[in-house]
Amino acid sequence: MKSSPTLIPSTDQPTFTSPKEIKQWIKAQAQDLGFADCGFISVQHPLFAQQLEQLQLWLAKGYEGQLQFMHGNHHLRAHPEQLVEGAKTIISVRMNYLTDAPKPRTVEDEDRPNQGIIARYARGRDYHKTMRSRLKQLALRIEAMLPEWRHLAIGADIGADNDFVFRPFSDSAPIFERPIADAAGLGWTGKHTLLLNKQAGSFFVLGELFISLELPDDQPITAHCGSCQACIDICPTKAIVAPHELNAAACISYLTIEHDGVIDVKYRRAIGNRVFGCDDCQLICPWNRYAKITTVEDFAPRHKLDSSSLLELWQWSEADFLQYTQGSPLRRTGYVNFLRNIAIGLGNANARKNNIEQLKSKLGVHNDILDEHIHWAIEEQVIRLAN
Numbered sequence: 001m002k003s004s005p006t007l008i009p010s011t012d013q014p015t016f017t018s019p020k021e022i023k024q025w026i027k028a029q030a031q032d033l034g035f036a037d038c039g040f041i042s043v044q045h046p047l048f049a050q051q052l053e054q055l056q057l058w059l060a061k062g063y064e065g066q067l068q069f070m071h072g073n074h075h076l077r078a079h080p081e082q083l084v085e086g087a088k089t090i091i092s093v094r095m096n097y098l099t100d101a102p103k104p105r106t107v108e109d110e111d112r113p114n115q116g117i118i119a120r121y122a123r124g125r126d127y128h129k130t131m132r133s134r135l136k137q138l139a140l141r142i143e144a145m146l147p148e149w150r151h152l153a154i155g156a157d158i159g160a161d162n163d164f165v166f167r168p169f170s171d172s173a174p175i176f177e178r179p180i181a182d183a184a185g186l187g188w189t190g191k192h193t194l195l196l197n198k199q200a201g202s203f204f205v206l207g208e209l210f211i212s213l214e215l216p217d218d219q220p221i222t223a224h225c226g227s228c229q230a231c232i233d234i235c236p237t238k239a240i241v242a243p244h245e246l247n248a249a250a251c252i253s254y255l256t257i258e259h260d261g262v263i264d265v266k267y268r269r270a271i272g273n274r275v276f277g278c279d280d281c282q283l284i285c286p287w288n289r290y291a292k293i294t295t296v297e298d299f300a301p302r303h304k305l306d307s308s309s310l311l312e313l314w315q316w317s318e319a320d321f322l323q324y325t326q327g328s329p330l331r332r333t334g335y336v337n338f339l340r341n342i343a344i345g346l347g348n349a350n351a352r353k354n355n356i357e358q359l360k361s362k363l364g365v366h367n368d369i370l371d372e373h374i375h376w377a378i379e380e381q382v383i384r385l386a387n
Contacts, residue, residue, distance in 0.1 A: 016149065019158055019215050026091065029141045033134045034296045035093040036204060037197075039184025039218040043081040043090060043210070047183045051176045052078040058245075065249030066259055073174035080210070083173055086165040087210040091138070092184040094195070094204040095131060096294040097121045099301065104289040107234065107280050110272065114349045116313040116342060119253065119277025121205060122329040123301035128170045129327075130298045131207040135168030139209055142166075158213050165212040170205070177206050188223040191243040192231035192281040198224060201288035224287070231281035236270040240281065252278035256341045257333050262369055268344050268376065273310060275341040276330055302328070310345045311358055313338075336366050340373045347377030351384035 016022050023040055030038040041047075052074055064070045076083055080090065098120060102108060109117045121127065142164075149160040169175055182189050186206075187197035194202045198221075225243075232240045239250035248254045252274050255263050263271070282288055303324040304312070316324065321335045330338065339362065346355050359374050359381070 016152055019154060023215055026142060030093055030138055033137055034095060036096050036200060037186055038091050038093040039186050040215050041090050041180060041184045041217045043087050045183060047179055048078050048080060048176060051179045063247045063249055065254055067248060076174045077176055080175060084165060084167045084210040086212045088159060088214040089211050090180055091209040091211060092181045092186055093207050094186050095296060096204045096292045097299045098203045098291055098293055099299055101291060101293060102283055105284055105286060107283045113273050114309050115273060116275045116308050116310045116345055117273050118275060118305050119279055122276055123305040125298040125327050126329050127205050131170035132168040135207055135209045139166040158215060162212060167210045170207040175208060180208060181206050183220050185218040185221050188221055189244060191225050191229060192240055193244060193246045196287050199290055201291035202282050202285060203288060203291045230284045234280050234284040236280060237267050260337065262372060269348060271344050272348050273345040275345050276333060310342055310349055314342045314358055336370055340370050343373040343377045347380035351381055356381050
C-alpha cells in the first residue's frame with residue numbers, strides 16, 4: 001500500500017538520533033491509538049523457517065480439522081517479504097479486549113448453565129476492521145515523519161529516503177501471527193499456545209503492520225509458565241494434548257466457530273453452554289489476574305451477548321441473527337451452525353420441559369444436521385428430567 005502523507009507532524013516533535021528512538025516514538029504513537037504495546041522484527045527473521053517446519057509437523061498429525069487453508073501458501077508464511085513488496089520490518093501490536101475483568105482463576109461460565117456463553121473477544125464489533133484501521137493510522141503517522149527523518153544521519157540507514165510502503169494485517173493473511181508477537185517481545189507462548197504477557201495476561205488480540213523502513217529487531221522475553229499446567233488440566237475437551245501443542249480439531253473454539261457440520265457426540269457434553277468460542281484456558285491462567293480492561297469501545301458487548309440465555313438466542317430468527325451480528329465475529333459461524341451450538345447448550349442446560357418444547361419447535365425447519373443435534377439435546381434433557 002502506498003499513499004501520500006496526509007498528517008503533518010507537530011513542531012514540537014522530539015529529536016531522533018538513533019533507530020531505537022524512532023522505534024520508541026512509533027511505540028508511543030501505537031499506544032496513543034489504543035494498542036497496548038508493539039514490537040519490531042525483520043521480515044527476514046529466522047523464526048519463519050522454523051515455524052514452517054513446526055506447522056508441517058502439526059499438520060501431519062491431523063490437528064487442523066477442517067482448516068484446510070493451513071495447507072496452503074507455505075511459501076508466504078516462510079517468506080513474509082513476498083506478501084508486501086519492499087517491506088523490511090513487521091510491527092507487531094496487541095490490543096486488550098476485556099470490558100469486565102473476571103474473577104482470577106475461576107471459570108464462572110460453568111456456573112450459568114442456562115446462559116449462552118460467547119467468547120469475550122466476540123461480544124462487540126469485529127476487531128479485525130478496528131485493528132486494520134488503527135494500524136493504517138499508525139502507518140500514516142510514520143509516513144508524516146519521513147521528511148524529518150530523511151534529514152537525519154540515520155535516515156538512509158533506515159530507508160527513509162525510499163518510497164514508503166505499508167500494509168496492515170489482522171488474521172487476514174498467511175502470517176505466523178503469534179510467533180511474530182513472541183519474537184517481537186510482546187510476550188511468550190503459553191502452554192495453551194496463546195501469547196502471555198506478565199503485565200497483561202492473554203486477553204488481547206494481535207495485528208501486524210508491514211513497513212518499508214528497516215528498524216532493528218526487538219528481542220523475545222523469557223517464558224514464565226514454569227511447572228503450571230492449569231490450562232491443560234481445565235480444557236473441557238482435552239484439546240491441549242501436550243504443553244504448546246493444540247489439537248485444534250478438538251478445541252471448543254474451533255468446533256463452535258470453524259467446524260461445519262456434525263459435531264462429534266464425544267465432545268458435546270464437554271462443550272456445555274459455550275455457543276461461540278471458549279475462554280476456559282485463559283480464565284484459569286494465573287497470569288490473567290493482571291489482565292487489563294480495554295480502552296477500545298468496539299469491544300463493548302452488543303445485543304446482550306454477554307448475558308443472553310440459551311433460549312433467548314435459540315429464538316432468534318435468521319433475520320434477527322443477521323441484524324444482531326452485523327459487524328460481529330459471530331457472522332463467521334453462520335445461522336444454522338449457531339443454532340447447532342445452542343442446541344448442544346440446551347441439551348446440557350438444567351432440565352426443563354420448556355427446553356424440550358423449544359427444541360422441538362425447530363425440528364424439520366433447517367437441515368438434517370441441525371435436526372440430529374436437536375434430537376440429541378432432547379434426549380439429554382429427557383435423561384436429566386428422569387434423574
